Amino acid sequence: MSWTCHLDETDVQEYVGRVLGTGYTVADVTKMHGGAQKVVYKIHCRNGFACVLYVWDLTKNYFQEEIANERVHERSFGGHSFETNNRWLRNHGISTPALYDLHTGQDRYPFDYALVECIEGQKAEAYFKDPDQRVRDEVLERIGSMIERMHANHRQGYGKPDQSGNPRERCHLVQLENAKEQLSYIVLHNGSIRKNHDRLLAVLHELESRIDSRKRYGFIHGELGPDHVLVTDRLEPYLIDIEGAQFFDIEHEHTFLELRFGKHYRYFQQNGLDPNRMLFYRLHHYISLTSGGLKLLHRGFPDQVFASNLADYHARNTLRFMEEWQLDN
Template sequence: MTTADLAPLARAAAGGHRTLSAAARLTGGTSKGVYRLVHDDGSTAIAYVWSPQEDYWARPDTTDRPEPAAGLALFRSAHRRLTALGVRVPRILFLDADGTHLPACAAVVEDVAGPTLETALRDDPDRARPALERLARMLEAMRARTAPGHGGVTSVEEGGPAPDGVACARAVADRALADIDEVAARDPRARRARARLRDRIRELHGAVRPRPASSLVHGELGPDHVLLAADGEPVLIDIEDLGYCDAEREHAFLELRFGPWYDVLRAPGLDPDRLALHRLALHLSLVAGPLRLLDGDFPDPAPMREIAEFNLLRALDLAGGAGAGPRG
């Protein structure tokens, strides 16, 4: 969207006291547009825009993508839950749930001025270490927030389907089996290893024992989804996937994305059987997802190919190395 496109939304968010002078789409978003709004007085804000045109996952043959309005609803419920827990998220300045100011649902939030935690860990580890320790405390608060169910925040907290103690693990295993079939149709190495990968997922799922409750998880908490505020406090972004599942799902992702820094975030008492299932399922998801994106018009395909390749090799290794030979 252009500056002119976003001007009505910016004007409504600013209460008519400022004029939008520039807007730029920020990189990285795949399911919503993220824009920095710059006003004539130098102040800034961030606009989230949920529309099919901003969703690189949307394709003509896609039937399971949520409606754009659902993205805003998920954001609002996640924001409310995290704020109640004392987990810092960007402050909401304005919501347009009806598409009044854009042909899309949108939110305007504060522009957290600091770098991502990923950048700080690379460039300023002395500053990043206290933020990482604060993030660990936030994660513990989220892990302690439990519910007897599995799924999105609103559906679970309003009394979703009766839990059976393994619902999250079953959903993850089913998704992983579908990912295996999808990847096997695209890559000969996965095709050769398809039976072994499926057997390993079933084996790992079979080892999972029931648990009475699920924990609150971000779902995709890499260091690029944590901003540092001026006071050094971590601020979580891309929160729409917040929901209840195994804490091991969160920690499999943290372990992968934080690498050697994960030791600061490591939690005691995780179930090794669930963790093993979530690790393999995560790698499979990070092959199938990027390959799916590459079917569309994603503007920076090279990193997606690298992500898919790295995670395919890790998945094959976790499944016993079957099929890890040449591509052809």
């Protein structure tokens, strides 16, 4: 058996046996695509069972600096955030892979790791071009229903479900500061954004000034693209990469869904969304994704073409949004 894993072979076998039982003998471990935030392995057992090992190794994270500077309510990395959100989602009937065990002791290894249910299926984007329209409708309608149920859970303070709620009423101010920080990074590497920095800041502040106070926040995933939904052969959707979920403005989620699902966003449209928040968060996402793409590009993300295209595409979106908004206002 070829071995490639954060944990050595003996430790993986001991961990699986302790959590699942002595009848579960590890046959192989394969590395899966875990994105920019964690490393993911699939564990195959000799009895045919499979599960997933999540490893939150900060040294392998492409946003180490940002994580180190996160405030408590913004934390979107590590075993605790995963455990808290996993419990909340499953307790509220939102499908996400079951957590079998979480190890946070960091006694032998300097990182959190967890054993998680393996959901066999495809990412939602695989169904965008399904030749059967009924299948496409079924998948996207089920995802839409799941999102609506999740967003329908409200509380007065924003933040993680295990926190009492942040006392600041205007949670979008967190994203205003984030957009300004991301712009300061972008201007070091993109001449077009650099030339328009002051104009972009003015638009951001103007959009923010139009947002009214709110004391009602829905539960959102926080980064809900089609790659963060697994769909089983029974067309059942499961949310993954849930560490960033929290109570927040649901417009933050809807503008991201609109961006990532494109024409398929029609399955998720909802009445009563605040148009001023929608405008603000659209621009925030464009800026954030431009910066994110650049950071992946500069920090050695394996798919450099993807990182470059992400940064270029959203830089153009940022400038286009600014021009169109100023023409309309």
